[in-house]
Amino acid sequence: MRPVYCISGGVSKFAKARSDKTFQALVxxxxxxxxxxxxxxxxxxxxxVDGSVASYFSDHFQRQLMSGIMAQDYLGLCPKPSHRVxxxxxxxxxxxxxxxxxxxxxxxxxxxxxxxxxxxHVETWKGNEFxxxxxDVSFDYPVGGFYTGYYAMMVVRHMKEFGTTPEQxxxxxxxxxxxxxxxxxxxxxxxxxxEDVRNAPMIAWPLTRYDVxxxxxxxxxxxxxxxxxxxxxEKAAGKSLKPVRVTGIGRGTDAMRMADRPHKKxxxxxxxxxxxxxxxxxxxxxxxxxxxxxxxxxxxQAGIKNPIxxxxxxxxxxxxxxxxxxxxxxxxxxxxxxxxxxxxxxxxFMPSVNYGLNLEEKPVCPVNPSGGxxxxxxxxxxxxxxxxxxxxxxxxxxxxxxxxxxxxxxANAKRGLIHSHxxxxxxxxxxxxxxx
Numbered sequence: 001m002r003p004v005y006c007i008s009g010g011v012s013k014f015a016k017a018r019s020d021k022t023f024q025a026l027v028x029x030x031x032x033x034x035x036x037x038x039x040x041x042x043x044x045x046x047x048x049v050d051g052s053v054a055s056y057f058s059d060h061f062q063r064q065l066m067s068g069i070m071a072q073d074y075l076g077l078c079p080k081p082s083h084r085v086x087x088x089x090x091x092x093x094x095x096x097x098x099x100x101x102x103x104x105x106x107x108x109x110x111x112x113x114x115x116x117x118x119x120x121h122v123e124t125w126k127g128n129e130f131x132x133x134x135x136d137v138s139f140d141y142p143v144g145g146f147y148t149g150y151y152a153m154m155v156v157r158h159m160k161e162f163g164t165t166p167e168q169x170x171x172x173x174x175x176x177x178x179x180x181x182x183x184x185x186x187x188x189x190x191x192x193x194x195e196d197v198r199n200a201p202m203i204a205w206p207l208t209r210y211d212v213x214x215x216x217x218x219x220x221x222x223x224x225x226x227x228x229x230x231x232x233x234e235k236a237a238g239k240s241l242k243p244v245r246v247t248g249i250g251r252g253t254d255a256m257r258m259a260d261r262p263h264k265k266x267x268x269x270x271x272x273x274x275x276x277x278x279x280x281x282x283x284x285x286x287x288x289x290x291x292x293x294x295x296x297x298x299x300x301q302a303g304i305k306n307p308i309x310x311x312x313x314x315x316x317x318x319x320x321x322x323x324x325x326x327x328x329x330x331x332x333x334x335x336x337x338x339x340x341x342x343x344x345x346x347x348x349f350m351p352s353v354n355y356g357l358n359l360e361e362k363p364v365c366p367v368n369p370s371g372g373x374x375x376x377x378x379x380x381x382x383x384x385x386x387x388x389x390x391x392x393x394x395x396x397x398x399x400x401x402x403x404x405x406x407x408x409x410x411a412n413a414k415r416g417l418i419h420s421h422x423x424x425x426x427x428x429x430x431x432x433x434x435x436x
Contacts, residue, residue, distance in 0.1 A: 001104045001105075002103065002104050002105075002106060002226050002227070003104075003226070003227060003245060004100050004103045004104050004224055004225070004226065004245070004246045005224065005225050005226070005227075005229075005230055005243035005244060005245050005246070005436060006222055006223070006224055006243070006244045006245075006246060006388060006392050006433060007038070007223050007224075007225050007230060007233060007241055007242075007243050007244070008034040008035075008037050008038045008222070008223040008241075008392075009033075009034055009037070009220070009221060009222040009223065009385070009388060009389030009392045009393070010029075010030040010031060010032065010033025010034035010035075010036075010037065010220065010221050010389065011030055011033065011185050011218070011219070011220045011221075011382075011386055011389050011390075012026050012029040012030050012033075012185075012218050012219045012220070012382075013184075013185055013218065014185055014186060014187040014216050014217070014218035014376060014377030014379060014382075014386075015187055015216065015217055015218065015377070016120060016187065016214070016215070016216065016217070017120035017217055018118065018120070018217035018218065019120070022118075023056075023062050023067060023070075023071065023116050023118045023219075024070055024071050024074035024075075025074070026116050026118065026217065026218065026219040027071045027074070027075065027114050027116050027219045027221070028074060028075060029219060030114060030116075030219040030220050030221045030382075031045075031075055031112065031114060031221050033221075034112075034221050034222070034223055038223075038233060038237050038241065039237045039238075039239065040233075040236055040237055043076075044236055046075065046076045046077060048110055048229075048232055048233060048236060049077065049080065049110050049111070049112045049223075050080065050081075050102075050108035050109055050110050050111060050229075051077075051080045051081035051082055051102065051107075051108050051111055051112075052072060052075075052077055052080065052081075052082040052099075052111065052112040052113065052114065053082065053083060053084075053085060053095050053098045053099045053102070053111065053112075053113045053114075054067075054068030054069075054071055054072065054082060054083070054084045054085070054095070054114060054115070055084070055085055055086075055091045055092050055094070055095030055113065055114065055115030055116075055381040055382070055384070055385065056068065056084070056086070056091065056115060056116055056117055056380070056381035057086060057088060057089070057091050057117055057134075057380035057381050058117070058130050058131075058380070060122070060130045061117060061118050061119050061121050061122060061127070061130065062118050062121060063121070066084075067084075068082065068083075068084035069082070069084075071114065071116070075112075075114075077112070081108075083098075085098055087422050087427040088134045088380070088422030088423050088426065088427060089317060089319060089378075089380055089383070089420065089421055089422040089423070090317075090384065090420040090421055090422035090427040090428060090429050091115065091380055091381045091383075091384065091420075091422070092115045092220070092380070092381055092382060092383045092384020092385045092386070092387070092388075092420055093317075093384035093387075093418065093419070093420025093421075093428075093429030093430075093431065094251075094384070094420070094427065094429055095113045095114075095115055095381075095384065095385060096113055096222060096224075096384055096385060096388050096418070096420075096429070096431055097249050097251065097429055097431060098113070099111040099112075099113035099222070099224045100224060100246055100249055100431070102224070103224050103225060103226050103229070106226075108226075108229075109225060109226045109228050109229035109232065110223065110224075110225045110226075110229040110232065110233065111223075111224045111225070112221060112222075112223055112224075113221060113222050113223075113224060113385060113388075114219065114220070114221035114385065115219065115220055115221070115379075115381035115382040115383075115384070115385045116218065116219035116220075116379060116381050116382050117216065117217065117218065117379035117380045117381045117382055118217045118379070119215040119216060119217060119379060119380075120215070120216075120217050124215065127215050128146055128147075131146075131147060132145060132146045132147065134422070134423050135147070135150070135256065135423065135424070136256045136257050139257055140256075140257065147319075147424075148203045148204045148207055148212055148320070149204045150258075150424050151204075151207065151319070151320045151322055151323060151424075152203075152204035152205060152206065152207050152322075153285065154258075154285045154286060154322065154326070154424065155169070155206065155207070155286075155320070155322035155325075155326075156205075156206070157284065157285045157286045158286040158322065158325070158326065158339075158340075159206075161280075161284070161286050161337065162286070162336075162337035162338075162339075162340065163337075163340070164325065164339065164340035165340060166198060166206040167194055167198070167344075168325065168340035168341070168343045168344050169197075169206065169207075169211055169321040169322055169325065169340075169343070170194045170197035170198055170210075170211075170321070171194070171343045171344045171357065172211075172318065172321035172324045172325060172343050172374075173192060173197045173210045173211055173321050173374060174192050174193065174194060174197065174355055174356070174357060175348065175349055175355060175367075175368070176318060176321075176324075176368050176371050176372040176374045176375045176376075177189075177190050177191070177192045177210070177371065177374070177375045178191060178192070178353050178354075178355050178356075179350060179353060179368060179369050179370065179371045179372075179375070179408060180370070180371025180372075180375030180376050181371075182353065182403065182405045182407040182408050183370055183371050183376060183403060183408060184403055184404065184405075185376065185386075186370070186371045186375055186376040186377065187214060187216055187218075187375070187376060187377035188214065188371070188374075188375040188376075188377070189375075190375075191356070192210060193356060194357075196210065197210040197211065207320060207321070207322065210374075211320055211321040211322070211374075212319070212320055212374070213318070213319045213320070213372075213373040213374045213377070213378040214374075214377060214378065215378070216377035216378050216379040217379055218377055218379035218382045218386070219379070219382050220382040220383075220385035220386040220388075220389055221385055221389070222385055222388045222389055222392065224246070225243075230243055242396040242397075242398075242435075242436075243436040244391075244392050244395045244396065244433050244434065244435055244436060245433070245434050245435075245436045246431060246432070246433055247301065247302040247303075247415075247432050247433070247434045248297075248298035248299065248300075248301035248302030248304070248430075248431070248432035249297070249298055249301065249429070249430070249431045249432070250293070250294035250295060250296065250297030250298035250299070250301070250429070250430045250431075251290075251293075251294050251297065251427070251428065251429050251430075252289065252290030252291060252292065252293030252294040252297075252427075252428045253290050253293075253426060253427055253428075254283070254288070254289050254290040254424075254425050254426055255426070256423065256424075256426055258285045258424055261283055261284075261285075261289065263281045263282060263283075263284065264282060265277070265282065266280060266282045266292070266336065267289075267292050267293065267296055269292075269295070269296065269299065269307070269332040270299070270304075270305045270306070271305060271306045271332065272332065272335070276335055276336075277335075277336060280336055280337075282336075283425075286326065287326060287329065287330060287336060288323075288326060288327065288330050288421065288424075288425035288428060289425065290421075290425045290426065290427065290428035291326075291327055291330035291331065291419070291421065291425060291428040291430070292330045293428070294419075294428045294429055294430040295307075295330060295331050295332060295430050297430070298417075298430040298431065298432050299332075299432075301432075302432040302434075304432070306332075307331055307332045307333055307365075307417070308332075308333045308334070308347070308364060308365050309364075309365075310415060311365050311415055311416060311417050312365065312366075312394075312410050312412070312413040312414055312415055312416060313365065313366045313367070313369055313391070313394055313410045313413055313416045313417075314331070314333075314365060314366075314367045314368070314416065314417045314418075314419065315367075315368055315369070315370055315372070315387035315390060315391055315416070315417070315418045315419070316331070316367060316368060316372070316417075316418075316419040316421075317373060317383070317384075317419055317420050317421035318368055318372040318373050318374050319373050319374075319378060319421070320374075321374065323421065324343070324367065324368070324372070325339035325340055325342075325343050326339060327339075327419060327421070328342050328343070328348070328367070330428075331417070331419065331430070333348075333365065333367075344359070344360075345359065345360055345361045346359030346360055346361040346362060346363060347361050347362075347363060347364040347365060348363070348364075348365060348366060348367040349363050349366060350363060350366045350369055350407070350408065350410075351363045351366075351411075352406070352407045352408075352409075353407050353408070366410055369390070369394070369408045369410060370386070370387070370390045370408070383420070384418065384420035384429070387418040387419075387420070388418055388431070388433070391416045391417075391418050391433050392433065394409070394410050394413045394416055395413050395414070395415075395416060395433055395434065395435040396435070397409065397412075397413070413435070414434060414435050415432065415433070415434045415435070416432075416433050416434075417430060417431070417432050417433075418430075418431050418433065419431075
C-alpha cells in the first residue's frame with residue numbers, strides 16, 4: 001500500500017442558491033481553484049490527472065441521472081476512468097476515501113475527487129422529502145419521518161441518559177457560527193448568542209433553527225497523489241509543494257432503522273476501559289456505533305492513542321448541534337455522556353475568535369474551525385470534500401492566504417481529522433491527515 005498525499009483543493013462559494021451556474025460549472029469553479037492553487041494552467045492540470053471520483057447525494061435535485069459523467073466531460077477528463085459514489089451525508093467522505101484507494105493501490109498516481117449538490121432547484125419541502133428518502137421508506141418514512149425529528153428523538157434520549165442540556169447544544173451553534181463569520185466561503189455569517197439560538201423558531205424540540213444545518217448549493221474538490229504523482233506535479237509547477245499525508249482512514253455502518261441496533265459493549269479506544277461504561281446500553285439511540293467503528297480503524301492505522309491530545313483540529317459532520325456533541329464521544333474526545341460538558345468547556349473553540357462566552361478552559365482541539373455544516377453550509381456531495389480542503393489548508397498553514405483572515409488558522413497544525421456521517425449514523429467515515 002503506497003503513501004497517499006493530499007496536495008491541493010478548491011471550493012466554490014456555498015450559498016442557499018447558485019442560480020448563476022449549472023452543477024457542472026460549480027464543480028469547475030472548485031477545480032479551477034485547485035489548479036490555480038498549484039500554480040498550474042488548467043489544461044496542464046487536467047492532463048496530469050489520471051482519473052477521478054465524483055460525489056453527489058441525490059439525482060433528484062438536478063433531475064438528471066449520471067450527472068457525474070456530465071461533470072467529467074465538462075472538466076475535460078473524458079475518457080479517463082471515473083466512478084460516482086453515494087452514501088447520504090457521508091458521500092463526500094466516501095469519495096475522499098475512494099480516491100485514496102485509487103492512489104494507495106497503484107491504480108492512479110494523481111486522482112481528482114470532486115463533489116457537488118444543487119439543492120435550490122426544488123422547494124425546501126421537496127428537498128426535505130428527498131433527504132427523508134434516505135431513511136427506511138417501508139418503515140420510517142410512511143409515518144412522517146424526517147431527519148430533524150430523528151435527531152431530536154436521539155438527543156432527547158441523550159439528555160435523559162446523560163443530563164445534556166439545550167444550552168450545551170447552543171454553545172455548539174454559537175461556536176460554529178462565529179467561526180463561519182471569518183470564512184469567506186461560508187453560507188451563514190452571524191454572531192449569535194445562547195439566547196439567539198434558544199429563542200429561534202423551534203423545529204423539533206429541543207432543536208431550533210440555529211441547531212440545524214441548511215440546504216445549500218456548492219462544490220468542492222481535492223487532489224490526491226502518490227510520491228511519483230507529487231514529483232510530476234512539482235515538475236509541472238516548477239516549485240516545491242506542501243504535501244499533506246493521509247495517514248489513516250476508517251469506515252463504519254449501522255442498521256438503517258434505529259430500533260434494529262443491538263445493545264452490546266462499547267468498542268473501546270486505547271485510552272478507555274470497560275469500567276468506564278459498565279452500565280451503558282450501547283449504541284442505543286444516543287450514540288453512533290458506525291462513528292466509533294470508523295474511528296477505531298483510522299486510529300489504528302495512524303497510531304492514535306488519545307485523540308483530544310493528538311489532533312490539532314477536527315472538522316466533523318455537525319448536521320445538528322446534537323450530532324456534534326454525540327460525535328465528540330464517538331471519536332473519543334471525551335467519555336460517553338460527557339459531550340455536553342465538553343461543548344461548554346472551551347476545549348473545542350478557537351483561541352483567536354471572540355465568542356462572547358465565558359468559557360472555563362482554554363482551547364485544546366478546535367472543532368469545526370470552518371463553521372461546520374451548520375454555518376458553512378451542507379451541499380451534501382461537496383461537504384466531506386470541503387472538510388478535506390479546509391483541513392489541507394490548516395496543515396499547510398495557508399488559511400490566512402485562502403481566507404484573507406488569520407482568525408481561523410490553527411497555529412502549527414500538524415495533524416487533523418475529517419469526519420462524514422450519513423442518515424442516523426448508517427455510514428460514517430473518518431480520515432486522518434498530517435503535515436508531511
